[in-house]
Amino acid sequence: MNRKLKIFIVDDEMMAIQYLKSLLEKASPFYQVIGEAFNGAMALPQIIRLKPDIVFIDIRMPIMDGLELSEKILAQNKIVKIILLTSYRDFDYVKKGMEIGVTSYLLKNELTQKSVDEELIKIGEQLSGERKKSHRYTQYNLRRFLVSQGEEMIGDLEDGDVGYALVYIAYSRPIGSDQWVRRTEEVDAIALEDLAVDGGVSCRNAIHMENGSSCSIMIIQKDVGDSSQLLIEYANKVKGYCNEKNVAVSCIISDRVGSFFQLPTLYKEMEQKSNYLFRYGKEVVIRQKDIVEPQQDPIKIRTTQDIRKWVEKLFTYQKEESDEILKKAIEDFAKCYDFQGFNERIRELWIVFKYFAESHSTYNAWPQAIYTVEEIVDVFLDLLHHLRLEKEEQAIKAYSRKIIAALTYIHNNYEKNIAIQDIAEAVHLSEGHLRKLFRKEVDITLVDYLTNYRIAKAKEMMKAGEDKISDIYTQVGFTSSQYFSYVFKRVEGVSPSEYLKNLQ
Template sequence: MLKILLVDDEALERKAIGKMIQKGMEGVEVIGEAPNGRRAVELAVELKPDIIFMDIKMPGMDGVQAVKEIKKLGPVIKFIMVSAFNTFEYAKEVMQQGVKEYILKPSRKQDILEALGRVAAEIQEERKQKEEQQSLRENLNRAVSIAQKEWVSSRIINQVQDITFEEWGQLLGVEITTGYIMLFSLHSKGQKEFTITEKQKWYTWLKEALHLVVKKQEFMIGPLIESQVPVLFLWKKTNEKLLFKSLSQYVIESILSLYQKESFHAELRIGVGHPYNHAYELNKSYHEAVMALNHLMKTPNQKYLIGVKQTDTQEKSTFASEILEMEKKLLEAVRQGDVNKVLFLFDSFITKHQSSLKIEASVVKKSFDELFILISRMLHDLGVNVERTPVVNQLEEVAVMLETGKAHLISIVQSVQQWRTNHAKGMLQKAKDYIESNYAESITLESVAEYVELSPFYFSKLFKDRFGMTFIDYLTDIRIKEAKTLMEDPTKSLKEICYSIGYKDPNYFSRVFKKLAGSSPSEFRKAVIKE
């Protein structure tokens, strides 16, 4: 319902216009009348009308001045000017205020209703655009949030290298050339395991606390796996080590201070990796953050540690880099469910540890734990449920420790194979059916992934592996095929066909159609009709 305010120094004129409006148009309501410009300003503030019929010549504050004052208070209000003076100067002055409608007295009913109809249509269109923009912003924010979480996960396991710091900077509107990982870990004070509800409550709190504390840096929050949350901090390039540590320390101490006011009945520990200048190096920062947390286990009174690098000897450094590369290949083999490749790579993993006699058992255990944490993260995103990471005693011999892991890894691969054969196959078919039934709607990769309960990142990978094309290519192919069929009906306009298959922009539809079909929609239709 559109609200209308009538402003005229003649009461009979106000009554006459009000009667014409109420009887001649639906969806509008006259909510008030004013005899002069000053009272019009007061009622505009009080009643918040959508449209004001404004007389120009009135005693005291005239209509032009009233429009200027009301524009300052409510710029979205629309005006229809009414005057007995058919002069260019009056029209020019109100047009400068953005007023488009100007009616001469005595006013004809047709003129009033036509002017009102045009303004009402303009308001409705503006509201529609505002709603679409709001929806677009919400969808964009949601998509960016999902993308950030998936990207942090992929950076940790070093799976993809298709988005750089520069590209994220363009998306976020800031310059970004450096990043590092801060790993937040929740530790029970006793033997009690955290419930899913407790973990989710802490995860929600952590996200809110980070948004409250972090002001000078961009950051992306990763997924909650078990009781750990990786957070990627992005910032402008700097070589000043002290600046990195001071900023990290400020964030950590602020978070810990806020945490003390909560009642989670658990200890919060934070490990921080070093900053790196390339996205593909972020997994190094993650491993450094993990090492920092491991070091904190030996010092219970210390809550955080910034920047622990494995630089004791060249041998350890080489060993770590080789193990890192093995982990990367092993994770991909597990994801593919390739048991032969997994066994070969894990044998290499075992051989490498057994041949490194100078590597302490504690270092081996860290490597062992990190591997299965990474696998756990990947499987969580993939939607595969497996048993918890095997528990090993640090005093066990390396060979025994790694053989235990091998047996557990084989069971994981078997679970992945079964999931890919049954669950994933069914999910992908379900996704395909959903796309074919809803291609005319505004569906996205994220919405389809959510429908089949898969991570968008892995849904995208699995979909391409299974069907040989990306999700967007498949959706586009379906839409264009349907467009070709509809073009055989000469009663349907190209614009109507465009909207009916899920496109909102006819120009964009035309470009996509020409790219796939080799000719424009109009050219294609002419050829079809000729045949």
């Protein structure tokens, strides 16, 4: 049991109370004295309000003795544990106390650290066992209540003048994979109930639901203003506890409601919203109202054949443009589908990419444990780059020996102030013959290829962020910063400084 056990002491002697408190403080940090009183009449209303787990009661007190007080307490709360504090001559009272439901007794004259420790350990085990048994019953009923939209009434559920909220706990599911393990068995719902936050917000019940999620019913005291930060604090503690169990979760925070019977409707809405959690990351805490409803799919590809044509078209664009198109397409899928729909689209896209990547054994199987849209984008961009390189290598192999030599010369000397004449001399062709042959085989002019290659290298340097623009242009073969800026804007549509700004 992780939560602190709440203890109340009733004794007409101040020194006796102080002595017992000193023993309790040394016993364990999981015991907390929440109140004390000098007689039964003073103690009863406090005990009813504070709901302690354990009450120490002196048998002989004025106004209302310990037996009368015990009887009145047990009439209000049958699960509270009462320990009578008695002397040797009070055994008749002790026997009567046992008959009315008192848990145990301790001799005041022999009260030691050891006797108190042993009694608390024994009662703690009893409380833990009783709580687990009660929790199973309560969890079953509350689960039925939440999923039945309130039709399954299970008695008086209201807690007085308080507010309520739900924290929906979704266990992270890998994207694109059919493998998913139910994780609720690894998380103790009672431990979720015991996670404490200060400020008037507490977990009333934590329930493992049939759909593989969990749900915490939160009580918000009436004097709490904005409860959202306290609920977020609780949700982060849930994440922390689950991380200790090596379980990844995301939490949805509901709005505050005034009635317990509004919770089923709230739960249904949150269950629906949980289908879109994957858009926001692997382990997130998010308010229900911040989860955006799906949009209409702007990419009109409905069949595997459509996707294949779309992927083929990616290779007709420049690398930067195709990367951006692919990234935006995956992000749009995430905006337009729930988890299941997004999963299906990603699987379809993967199958088509595999069709183009049969020679890459690395990509025969879907990568395991991918949970975010960003990770999905990285996987497909990596595969697209491999496919692009493969196509370029295949294309180079199809070129004549002279064109391969020209390309190699450009790749090895682009940073120098080389001209077409230099390339022609290096491959032992006339300048005119090289121009015609290059255009025929590579389907682009030699000048444009050299220019595009230099600009591509300049962009790589800008992304790396290691050099200034004023240094980059000379490193990619330009002799003038003005001419470099002119060519860059003609190729990319923006100036070098604008491109660099867009990267930030």
